[in-house]
Amino acid sequence: MSNALSSSSRPGQGEDDQDLIKRLAYDSDRAAFQCLFLRFGPRVKALMIKSGADADVAEDLVQDVMITVWRKAELYEPARGSVAAWIFTIARNRRIDRLRRQSPHAYEDIDDLDLESPDADGEETVQARQRKTLVFEAMAELPPDQQRVIEMSFIEDMPQADIAQKLGVPLGTVKSRMRLAYGKLRERLEDVT
Amino acid sequence: MKIAHHPDRATLMSYAAGSLDEAFATVVATHLASCAECRSRIRETEEIGGNLLEAIDAVPLDAAAFERAMRRLNEPVETLVEPEQRKPSLSRPLARLVGGGLDDVAWKTVAPGVAMHRLPTSKAARGSLRLLKIAPGKKNSRTRSRRHGDHPGPYGILPRCVRTVRPR
Incomplete structure (x- = not known):
């Protein structure tokens, strides 16, 4: 199993994930x-x-x-993004609720908005799939200091101010690293779409 | 209302990461509810989370984890029936917090042409959340109206968070 797991971290596995979600949604x-x-x-x-x-x-x-993945599988909309990103958002919302003890409503309201608009044609679905790979490539090219800031916020759940404190840099530096990373990502996505 | 101001890119990143405080996240969500462009930016940014989740060093689950989940699949699901209260003037994140509609809000006038209402947040939230009602032509000096544009009226309704620094 460890082999299957490590190979699955490659981008491009998204198609398999989408098949799995479909089987969950339509056939339980x-x-x-x-x-x-x-x-x-x-x-x-x-x-x-x-x-x-x-x-x-x-x-x-x-x-x-x-369990949420199981129950909401039929609401998953490929045009919205990859299965991995969708599961990340579910985990993120649970994390806010349980670890931070704050309300995840501000997120759930918006998450559902896109689930409610199934306006995806085939082309959009392909683009969404490709998007994950492009984001992966853009992230791989980021300088380490920008990567670190992104990891601290997405994975370690740290607010910008806490990141600044931990890294011993001004808050403005954290913000600008995030903006630069975002810019890189946009550049990459705009090249293609 | 035409949207003249979009959240900062760093703010969008932190929103997607889930690391904004509740009050600030609600302000961003209110914008997102009416801004398809920022919403699609958020979806792109969430792919960062997806990629990082895939790349993370996995931690083995308890041996019985899958069986435990399978047992739960058969449990009845509680679904919240939400009252349909989506007035066109209120986006969903706000409608939930305001309760009824804007007419039911107990506004408190804080300055000529400016009324305020405090919205509920979780105990653990670091900042507080206020709803501002600003008369047409009034500038919202605290949030620099230049960036937000003037409010074309009849009234501008703006959620704002006031951050208080408290140790986590």
């Missing part, structure tokens, strides 16, 4: 759910631990996140 296929569970569960657990959860809480959150 438990084998497909198991594949997704084994692929994403351990990663969601790692994410929660890096966000400050202990192992037991992280394990509970994996349950919540994966």
Whole structure:
């Protein structure tokens, strides 16, 4: 299994994920759910631990996140983005709720907005799939200081002010690193679309 | 209202990451609810999260984790029935917090032409959230109206967060 897992971190696996989600949505296929569970569960657990959860809480959150994946599979809209990004958002919202004890409504309201508009044609779906790979490439090219800031905010759940404090740089520097990273990403996506 | 101001790129990044404080996240969400362009930027930015999630060093799950999840699949699901209260003037993040409609808000006048209403946030939120009602032609000096544009009226309704620094 470790082989399957490490090879799955390559970009381009998104098609398989989308097939799995489809099988979940249309056939309530438990084998497909198991594949997704084994692929994403351990990663969601790692994410929660890096966000400050202990192992037991992280394990509970994996349950919540994966059950949500099962229940919401039919709402997943490929035009919105990759399955990995979708699962990240579910994990992010659970993290806000459980680890930070704040309301995730501000996120859920917006997440649902796009789920409600299935205006995707085939072309859009392909673009969305390609988007993940392009973002991957753009991220790989970022200087380490920008990568670090992104990782601290997406994975370690740190507000900008905390990142600044931990890195010993002014808040403005954190913001500008984020803006630069964002700019790089946009550049890459605009080249293609 | 025509949107003259979009959130800063760093703010969009932090929103996608989920690392904004609740009050600030609500302000951003209110913008996103009515700005398809920023919403699609957010979707792109969330791909960063997707890629990082895939690249993370996985931590093995408890041996019984999958069976535990399978048992839960059969549990009945509680679904929240939301009252349909989406008045055209209020986006969903705000409608939820305001309760009824804008007519029901207990506005408190804080300056000529400016009324305020405090919105609820979780206990753990670091900043507080206020809704401002600004008469046409009034400038919202605290948020630099130049960036937000003048409010074409009848009234500008703006959610604003006031950040208080408290140790986490």
